[in-house]
Amino acid sequence: MSMLRASRLSFVLLLLFVLSGIAGLIYQSIWSHYLGLVLGHAAYAQTLVLAIFMGGMALGAWLASRWSQRWRHLILAYALIELAIGVMGLVFHGLFVAYTDVSQQTVLPMFSSATMAHVYQWLTASILILPQCILLGATFPLLSAGLLRAQEEGVGEVLGGLYFSNSIGAAIGALLTTFLILPLVGMPGTILTAGALNIVVAAIAWGVWKTRGRDPVQARVATPQATTADESFPRLSKILLVSAFVTGATSFVYEIGWVRLLNQALGTTIHSFELMLAAFILGLAFGGLWVRKRSPRIRDVIAYAGGAQILMGVSALLSIVAFSQSFQWVGWMMQALARTDGGYTLFNLGGAVVSLLVMFPAAFFAGMTLPLFTLALLNKGGGEQVIGRVYAANTLGAIVGVLLMMHVLTPVIGVRLSVMLAAIADAALGLYLIRAVSPARRTVGYVLGGAATAVALLVVTYGGRIDPLEQVSGVFRNGSTAAPAGMTVPYLRDGKTATVSVSAHSSGAALIATNGKPDASLMMDPRESPTPDEITMVMAGALPYIHHPNPRNIAVIGWGSGLTTHTLAGSPRVQSIETVEIEPAMYEGARLFHPRVSRAYDDPRSHVRFDDARTYFSTGNRHYDVIVSEPSNPWVSGVASLFTQEFYGFIRRHLQDDGILVQWLYTYELNDQLLSTMVAALIGEFPNTEVYVTNTNDLIFVAHKGKAAKPDWSAIRQEPLASELKRVGLASETDFAIRRVGGPRVLQAFVRNQGATPYSDFYPTVALNAPRSRFKRELADTLVGLVDNGMPVLDILDGRQVHVPLHALDADTSRFSTGIRTAAAMRHALIGRDASQLAEVPELASRVGALQEASARVITPEQVTYWSDLASRLADSSLGLLPPAEQEGLWIHPAWIDVPKQPELVQALLQVYAAAASRDVAAMNRDAVALLRRSDVSQLSPHAREHVLVIAQLGAIGTGSQTQVSANERDFGRDLQPSAALGPVRSYLLAWADEPAKNAAAGGR
Incomplete structure (x- = not known):
């Protein structure tokens, strides 16, 4: 063979090994995603894939070393092996889906021993990928020996070149998988891509063999290069x-x-x-x-x-x-x-x-x-x-x-x-x-x-x-390694899956974190004000007793601080609480929160299970009255699979017929599109779902498998649960009602509004995009903003009614309670001319004063724009938050302005606000449309006109005129730029009215 032909052959084979390396790392990366669904944690899956990947390749390489000397055409053998790898890649997804279905629904329920279940999982998961790994291991020695036989480069140059080409391909494959292929085509498409790449490599290698197969050099070298070895x-x-x-x-x-x-x-x-x-x-x-x-x-x-x-x-x-x-x-x-x-x-x-x-x-x-x-x-x-x-x-x-x-x-x-x-x-x-x-x-x-x-x-x-x-600083979130003064780290341990820490702060708060990512915080002294996380965890522990008629057996996914389990154990109704936690170091670290979480550790009804939820629930086919799911954030590698439709379908199978799922989610460091895909996954399996806000940006969904039972508020008056709830401002039915956002119809419209498809195990859009959303500090506020956007949106759409004495909100720092207190203070300042209660909101106090001054005389046409903008900004803070009874003197028969003396345009706007304040949908529809049709409506500020448009839309929906909603948006909203606050509401209302038949279909299966 000429030097030129040998050089070309070397180049082609090295290029093939780059492509083979790309495919190999695509397999390794994507297998970690697949097996994470079996083993429950990315760290375990990555470990298993590494072990089997390397073990299979070791066996393949050893077999190749035993047999290659007897093979004449090594490049042909390499081509056939690449072809076999590719074919296996093409059929892998279908095999995996069938395997998981059989495992979860047939095999694992037969096991009573968790150890046997794990042995089965690790063995069968290994068998899924082992054949390809063995074949992958054979490729390097075959191609190396084939290239050594077929060209005249030195041995070191050949080996170094092959190691380099295969490794550089592997590096490219790792990056391509996560940043390009997986986002475009999901897991099924990614593994198909790897399989197709192997087949292309096989075809080219076969072409090389076909062209070079009768070459004198290759024909001449059929035995080992060296026939005698040094002693x-x-x-x-x-x-x-x-x-x-x-x-x-x-x-x-x-x-x-x-x-x-x-x-x-x-x-x-x-x-x-x-x-x-x-x-x-x-x-x-x-x-x-x-x-x-x-x-x-x-x-x-x-x-x-x-x-x-x-x-x-x-x-x-x-x-x-x-x-x-x-x-x-x-x-x-x-x-x-x-x-x-x-x-x-x-x-x-x-x-x-x-x-x-x-x-x-x-x-x-x-x-x-x-x-x-x-x-x-x-x-x-x-x-x-x-x-x-x-x-x-x-x-x-x-x-x-x-x-x-x-x-x-x-x-x-x-x-x-x-x-x-x-x-x-x-x-x-x-x-x-x-x-x-x-x-x-x-x-x-x-x-x-x-x-x-x-x-x-x-x-x-x-x-x-x-x-x-620095290890516990979470610098990847906040950009700072500086610790607060007086902060200490009494617990820091490397567990099997993560590094767990507990940090104590001078404020008296303690925080547990994994790899620097906070998972839960609480005040160690119960006499101090609770942290926002405490409200979430306590509320998650209380809602099962309100929404389930007889919650005897409860499962909790995720230990966290242990406060949710502790809260659940505060009721005499429960017989057994099983908390499933995959990392033992988390359980041990949370002991430092004792005695705040003592019942979680000491109550004989509380049991911790160190396992993956899918595996533990499947083993023995366990069923529960309630499952509470509080995993970590879905941007954490491997966690997003606990928010998929497949997972919720799995949870549904492990609930009793009247069972409920209590699911935590969040809105911070997330966008509406990602949130809606997870909500779509949840309501796809649990159509009868309602959602609460716990503090400001944490959500809890109560998902009913069947028809929802009437809430039992007596449950929260039983000790010691009642004391736990009172401490975090959840002492009464009203405290929960304030935090309720809406029910099934609200969530269905939210999903339609975002055009969301249910989040799936096999299309990990959340896992791929949530880290970006976290970095950008996005906020998924559309759903929660339906309550406090300024308009009575959910009062009309979902019948939201909250009547609460203001003094009952004094200790409540949650988002909606804070808004209601501010609205009441604004009403007092505007009507009673006492702005002292608005001291903490100086901008709002300034606007109140400006509106009082502008309204003290007849408003001229030149002043309408200024006056209407002031009025609409104050309506933002009160119209949708205060019930009709609290609107008297504010927007109903306003006492701060002499209405009859004002021009017709001003009177028309106040009439629309009065209709909205009264929740009179017929008047809202009639008066708002009439105002929008006025020739002088453009004198109103854009913000005020957007208010009128939203009120018209709510009135149309409230009177059953859904078809009018799109017409209103087309006729009156075309030239009205959507604002940050009301733009999402306008879009949401269009989605609500888009499919009235679906919108009316609430309830369980």
Whole structure:
């Protein structure tokens, strides 16, 4: 074969291996998503996929090393294997769906033992991906040997080139999966893409074989390149295979350790994980490229490999120092970047740089070791089978490293010490290779390597200490590592799935967090005012007793602080409470909240189960009267699967016929589109659902499997539950009524308004986009804003009526109560001319004074715009929040203006406001439309005109004239720019009126 033809062949095969590497990492990434649905946590799924991926490849490589010598056409064999991998990729999704259905509905219900259920899950999940992994493992040794036979490059250049091309493809595959393919086509399309890519690779490889298959060089080389081995080969082979095993184990201790550490600085998101993975693989790739470029000049391969091992260990030790600075780097990025889409892109790029600074040096030297070990054995006379054996030993070590790191090292000594231990092992291995294995017995290298390791140990011991206050700072959210004065961290532990912390604040509040992300906070002294989280957790624990007639058996998903379980145990009605928590460190950390959560730990009816909810509920086919779901935020990697329609369908199957689901969600750091997809998933399985606001931006949905029972308010008067509720301002039926947003019709219209499709396990739009929304600090306020946007929207649409004495709201700091108090203070200031109660709202007090002054005389045509804008701004703060009885003198028969003396346009506007204040839908429809048709309506301010349009729409809906809504918007809203407050309301009302038949269909299945 000519040099030119050999070069072209080498280029084509290396290109194929880039494509194969892309497909391989697409599989690894997407399998983690699939198996996360089986195992319940992204960390477990990633561990299993890594273990099986590496184990399967080890077996595949070993088999290839055994059989390849007997095969004449290795490139053809490679093509056939790529074809088989591709076909398996094409059918994987269908097999997975069938497998999960059979597992959850047939197999797991037969098990009474959680251990047996886990064994079944891990075995069957492994079987799902193992065949492809074995075939993937065979590709590298086959293509390596095939390329060695077919062209004239040096062995080191071939091996280094293949390692580089496959690794660079893998890095590209990791990034493409998360940032391009998965968002476009979901999980089914992504795995189809990988399968199609394998088939393309197979077709090209077959074409190469077809063209080159009868080439004299390939035909001539059918046996191992070396026929006789050096007499020292057996000993060297054992040493280097063990070395490959060790470096494989330490490499994956590093990878898992770095990911766990960087999660605390960058946030535990799907994007950050893939960026870290790509950074690690990129280091491996360039290590292989280094060997490719320099292998002809390496004389003592063993010593060179030993040096790489030492530098790998030293770099891993210094990575701890880099990590300790990563919080400052991330904080700087968060403060410097605009909270926009472009800013988020730059944040991800910055996260990639941080990951490279931590990971790349050690990964670079790790990428050198395998080509060097293989080259050393080939130089000693080993045949092409050593390629597969070294690869198999390395991947087998990777399995051990993954399992050790996950289940032994991290829980016992923590992540930081685990990385340090692996680094010492690498450096020791390098020193051994240089001193005891290298033919030259290089004393200088041995001394320098030992000295470098010792210095690195000293540096990391004294300069790589990680400040616990920075670890718990959540810098990826707030951009600051500075801790509040007096803050301490009494608990910080690396669990199997996350690093859990409890921080105590000088205010008396304590907060529990995972990887720096707060999960719950509460005041340790019950005499102090509650935190907003307390209201949410206590309310989640109380609503089951209000909405379920006989809640005997209750399950809670997520331990958090334990306050929800503690609250649930405050009623004598419940017989059993099972709280399912996947991370034991969370349960242990929350003990520090004792005695505030004592019943969660001490009540004999309360039981904690360390498991995944899907697995635990399926095992034994458990059924409950109530399930309370309080997982972490869905932007956290792996958590979003607890907000999908498939999950809600699963929950539905595990509720009794009259059961209810109490589901927490939130509106902060989220947008309406993402919220609506999760709401669509929930009401798709539970059409009869209502929603409450707990504080300002936390929501609780009460989803009924069947017909809703009449609320039982006597439940909240039983001790000790009553005392718990009173402390957070939930002492009466009215306290709950204030917080209620709406029922099924409200939620259905919200979903239609957003054009949302139900969030699915297999199309993870929330997991992919919620991190961006968090970064941009978005707020999904349309649903909650229906209550306090200024107009009586839900009074008309959902019959919302709240009549509460103002003194009953004094201790209530929730969003709607605060709004009602402000509205009442504004009414007092406008009518009674006493603005003292508006001292905390100076802008509103100023407007009251300005409106009083402007209304004291006859308003001229030139003043109508100014006056109407003032009036409409005050209507924002009162018209929709105060009941009709409180509107007398304010908007009904207003006492602050002499109406008959005012011009007709002013009288017409006040008449419309009076109709809205009275909730008189017929008058609202009639008077608002009449005003909008006036020729002089343009004299009103745009904000006032938008008020009139919304009131007209509400009147039309209230009188059953839904078809009029779109006509009103077309005729009167065309030239009226939607405002930030009322634009979403106008859109919502169009959605409400769009499908009246569906809109009227409330109730259970």
